[in-house]
Amino acid sequence: MIAPVRAILRSLDPEMPIVEVRTLREEVEASLWQERLLAWLSTIFGGIAALLASIGLYGTLDYAVKCRHA
Numbered sequence: 001m002i003a004p005v006r007a008i009l010r011s012l013d014p015e016m017p018i019v020e021v022r023t024l025r026e027e028v029e030a031s032l033w034q035e036r037l038l039a040w041l042s043t044i045f046g047g048i049a050a051l052l053a054s055i056g057l058y059g060t061l062d063y064a065v066k067c068r069h070a
Contacts, residue, residue, distance in 0.1 A: 002021050
């Protein structure tokens with residue numbers, strides 16, 4: 001598919017440089033790396049926050065139960 005497109009472009013303007021040919025999928029993949037990194041980091045930090053919140057909640061409930069029985 002690329003060879004016929006290059007031939008047509010060269011026939012229109014032989015001086016036009018054709019440096020790199022990439023598919024639309026490759027362009028989209030290259031443009032979304034920042035969003036994917038942000039989503040990945042948000043997931044990791046969200047998981048850590050949920051873990052720390054559950055540990056804090058457990059500690060608070062354990063302390064409340066011990067104070068109630070004392």
